[in-house]
Amino acid sequence: MGLAFGMAMLAGASHAADSIRIKVESAVVKDQAIPEAKITFKQDDKLVEAGRTDANGLLVASPAPFGGADTRGHIVLIEKEGYSPLAVKCPCDGMTYAISPDMQGLDELRVVLSWGPEPRDLDGHLVFPGNHVFWNHMDGDGVHQDVDHVTGYGPETITILHRHQGEKYLYSVNNYSDTNPDADQSAMATGMRLSSLSDAKVMVYVGQTLIRTYYVPTGQAGTLWNVFMIDEGGAFHDLNTFGAVEAREVGDTMTEALASGNYGSTVAASTFDPERAKLLNKEGERLYHQGDLQPALTLWQEAVNLDPGFAQAYSNLGLGYSKAGRKAEAIWANRKSIDLAPGEDGKVVRASSYYNIARIYEERGQYADALATYQICQSLVPRDAYTSRIAKMKGLLGQH
Numbered sequence: 425m426g427l428a429f430g431m432a433m434l435a436g437a438s439h440a441a442d443s444i445r446i447k448v449e450s451a452v453v454k455d456q457a458i459p460e461a462k463i464t465f466k467q468d469d470k471l472v473e474a475g476r477t478d479a480n481g482l483l484v485a486s487p488a489p490f491g492g493a494d495t496r497g498h499i500v501l502i503e504k505e506g507y508s509p510l511a512v513k514c515p516c517d518g519m520t521y522a523i524s525p526d527m528q529g530l531d532e533l534r535v536v537l538s539w540g541p542e543p544r545d546l547d548g549h550l551v552f553p554g555n556h557v558f559w560n561h562m563d564g565d566g567v568h569q570d571v572d573h574v575t576g577y578g579p580e581t582i583t584i585l586h587r588h589q590g591e592k593y594l595y596s597v598n599n600y601s602d603t604n605p606d607a608d609q610s611a612m613a614t615g616m617r618l619s620s621l622s623d624a625k626v627m628v629y630v631g632q633t634l635i636r637t638y639y640v641p642t643g644q645a646g647t648l649w650n651v652f653m654i655d656e657g658g659a660f661h662d663l664n665t666f667g668a669v670e671a672r673e674v675g676d677t678m679t680e681a682l683a684s685g686n687y688g689s690t691v692a693a694s695t696f697d698p699e700r701a702k703l704l705n706k707e708g709e710r711l712y713h714q715g716d717l718q719p720a721l722t723l724w725q726e727a728v729n730l731d732p733g734f735a736q737a738y739s740n741l742g743l744g745y746s747k748a749g750r751k752a753e754a755i756w757a758n759r760k761s762i763d764l765a766p767g768e769d770g771k772v773v774r775a776s777s778y779y780n781i782a783r784i785y786e787e788r789g790q791y792a793d794a795l796a797t798y799q800i801c802q803s804l805v806p807r808d809a810y811t812s813r814i815a816k817m818k819g820l821l822g823q824h
Contacts, residue, residue, distance in 0.1 A: 459476075552567075558675070696732040698730065735764040
């Protein structure tokens with residue numbers, strides 16, 4: 425996965441007005457350049473391959489694609505073998521992008537934060553029971569902060585190596601540059617607010633895939649942006665809430681919010697477009713049925729970014745990712761399908777999705793996780809098939 429963040433070293437570099445200069449780095453090793461990354465620009469349905477980065481991770485596209493260095497409204501695509509493909513909104517000139525190495529674990533997850541020239545220092549924070557991972561405490565139970573930057577742009581990267589079943593996680597971004605001890609809404613609204621100039625982005629990776637991108641809403645006052653929560657079952661919940669919090673109080677504030685479930689008023693995401701999501705989902709289904717799996721997955725992924733509550737698109741993703749052998753992504757999609765099928769009427773759907781997850785755990789030899797998940801299936805809709813799988817897992821684990 426990757427996140428856009430302008431680099432100071434590029435900001436002052438001189439190059440032709442009709443060219444675009446980009447750098448690509450690793451999201452998990454600080455300042456490590458990535459050579460031979462293919463960079464493509466997209467405008468509407470048009471694609472222009474700009475070339476590949478050099479040994480220093482740099483690429484200068486001259487002349488600039490689509491006739492100029494003003495790339496607002498364009499998408500930059502970055503691909504490198506062994507890394508998750510990145511697609512992010514421009515502006516692109518003078519920017520650096522962090523890309524994420526593919527992950528192998530079924531419950532691994534990586535979060536990458538980036539931002540623009542102001543504020544100078546944003547920090548990513550992850551809180552879950554008994555743990556607070558951030559720049560001053562970079563290791564938690566099954567979690568590690570890979571990269572921290574303090575002079576602007578990022579990336580700030582936190583990787584969940586193994587998510588704990590039955591526990592909630594909260595990820596937030598703090599404007600550490602706001603040191604005003606009397607940080608109130610009016611003070612933040614005069615230039616201290618997180619979203620005034622930050623262009624902050626949070627990207628979430630699972631397996632080989634960028635599964636979710638969050639762009640900070642504009643015009644909001646706050647030093648703490650609550651971005652997303654992962655519930656006890658592993659489903660993502662978009663938050664996009666803001667609060668006035670001093671840096672030293674961030675951990676306690678997040679812990680209290682996680683315990684109470686009160687994250688403040690949610691701001692509508694600027695990318696929310698359910699009607700377009702429906703069109704993309706339908707086109708994805710058409711491509712899937714004619715055998716074009718990867719383009720279908722791309723469209724379904726875009727559909728859930730536009731409408732995070734689109735149950736059918738998540739169901740399609742679960743099926744498609746499983747068929748593609750991308751099991752971690754399939755688990756993620758099935759968990760969201762479970763979340764979007766509440767109540768008595770949704771029991772069969774939830775049991776079926778849990779069964780899909782359990783089979784993946786079983787295939788990977790994670791028998792304890794498979795057993796716990798099969799038991800959930802049985803508690804929802806008792807069936808002989810679930811009973812037999814539970815007995816098999818207990819036998820493999822030496823239980824009676």
